[in-house]
Amino acid sequence: MTSFLLTLCKHSLLAAAVLALAAITKPLWRERYSARSRCALWLALAVFLLLPADWSAPNAPVRVEPPAERTLILSAQRGPSVVRTDELPRRQETVLIGAEDTSPLPADPPVTLEDAYRTAPDNSGKSISLTWLLFLLWAAGVTGYITLQILKYRQFCRLVRRWRHETTREDYTRLLADECAALGVRQPRLLLCEAVGTPMMTGLFHPILLLPHEDYEPAALRFILRHELCHLKRHDLAYKLLLTTANAVHWFDPLVYWMLRQADEDVELACDSRATEGMAHAERIAYGETLLAAVQAKSAPVPMTTSFGSTAERLKRRIANVLGGKKKRGLWLAALAVAVVAASALLIAWQNGTDAKTKDTDVWLTMEDYALDRTNAVRESGVALFPQSGGA
Numbered sequence: 322m323t324s325f326l327l328t329l330c331k332h333s334l335l336a337a338a339v340l341a342l343a344a345i346t347k348p349l350w351r352e353r354y355s356a357r358s359r360c361a362l363w364l365a366l367a368v369f370l371l372l373p374a375d376w377s378a379p380n381a382p383v384r385v386e387p388p389a390e391r392t393l394i395l396s397a398q399r400g401p402s403v404v405r406t407d408e409l410p411r412r413q414e415t416v417l418i419g420a421e422d423t424s425p426l427p428a429d430p431p432v433t434l435e436d437a438y439r440t441a442p443d444n445s446g447k448s449i450s451l452t453w454l455l456f457l458l459w460a461a462g463v464t465g466y467i468t469l470q471i472l473k474y475r476q477f478c479r480l481v482r483r484w485r486h487e488t489t490r491e492d493y494t495r496l497l498a499d500e501c502a503a504l505g506v507r508q509p510r511l512l513l514c515e516a517v518g519t520p521m522m523t524g525l526f527h528p529i530l531l532l533p534h535e536d537y538e539p540a541a542l543r544f545i546l547r548h549e550l551c552h553l554k555r556h557d558l559a560y561k562l563l564l565t566t567a568n569a570v571h572w573f574d575p576l577v578y579w580m581l582r583q584a585d586e587d588v589e590l591a592c593d594s595r596a597t598e599g600m601a602h603a604e605r606i607a608y609g610e611t612l613l614a615a616v617q618a619k620s621a622p623v624p625m626t627t628s629f630g631s632t633a634e635r636l637k638r639r640i641a642n643v644l645g646g647k648k649k650r651g652l653w654l655a656a657l658a659v660a661v662v663a664a665s666a667l668l669i670a671w672q673n674g675t676d677a678k679t680k681d682t683d684v685w686l687t688m689e690d691y692a693l694d695r696t697n698a699v700r701e702s703g704v705a706l707f708p709q710s711g712g713a
Contacts, residue, residue: 340576356590363584367567377670462572484516519630551592552627
């Protein structure tokens with residue numbers, strides 16, 4: 322359990338360092354690199370955050386000492402207190418001091434945590450490891466985050482089931498089939514639902530394309546269908562599920578929440594770029610006008626869905642991305658960030674407490690305590706530790 326928590330903390334700290342640098346330098350790189358490369362960066366960091374294994378090399382040059390093991394003592398008389406496990410009292414040796422025999426009796430076994438407090442006169446409580454408490458706190462946070470996301474999605478599904486119905490427009494179905502054939506994706510189910518404010522895709526294994534009404538012009542509908550089908554071709558629902566899982570595991574890290582918001586926006590930007598590939602400038606302007614018509618008020622995002630519409634604060638960046646038409650830099654930024662994180666994971670390791678240096682220190686301290694205890698016993702008894710040799 323301790324090893325798992327240390328590995329979790331290490332991965333979170335390394336990813337947080339990259340995310341903090343990305344957040345600080347965001348104005349410098351956001352317009353230089355494509356949304357596709359940024360999506361690759363968020364994906365790589367999410368995969369790294371979800372890997373529970375320790376990647377550190379056996380002889381890692383950087384060793385970080387983990388916090389000492391501590392135990393919470395719950396006592397009815399003294400109240401709760403925290404002690405270090407390595408500072409628990411040790412059972413002393415019994416030494417017989419005499420003129421003829423000064424050899425010590427066999428040493429008693431080390432005092433365990435239970436022995437130390439079982440023999441205490443005021444022991445009326447329990448001892449709980451803080452490592453265990455931290456694990457329970459982490460597990461409770463993961464469970465709470467996942468439960469909240471599931472409740473949001475189930476509420477959305479109930480709303481859709483209540484208001485959905487099949488479309489009566491054959492031209493809508495025919496246009497959807499043409500766009501699916503052009504992009505080479507499986508045709509999703511097309512439904513109408515007045516409860517949603519913008520066209521969206523949902524359903525990881527059985528995708529459903531939802532339209533809020535049937536009053537779209539053919540050109541605008543073609544843009545909407547192409548955008549949502551690009552989400553299907555890029556497997557963006559599975560992508561969002563992976564990032565949401567990483568957010569659940571690292572719910573205590575605020576930078577992971579920031580990464581999830583950035584990834585959600587970059588997914589839409591990447592689909593806009595993919596949907597407008599090969600379009601003339603006039604068609605791009607028409608696509609931007611369709612985005613303007615689908616603008617919606619700020620609302621909480623629904624898990625496991627995509628959205629054609631956008632909030633007003635994101636709309637400006639999406640239109641600029643569509644009308645820009647500039648070929649931005651590729652995936653080398655994501656590759657560089659992943660290489661830095663992987664190298665840091667290899668070169669940095671927790672001090673495991675089994676190194677030769679640590680062993681030597683422990684033995685030296687034990688021998689010092691033993692020698693000091695024996696010397697004090699000799700002084701109190703008034704008998705020499707070693708018999709004199711020779712005459713008076």
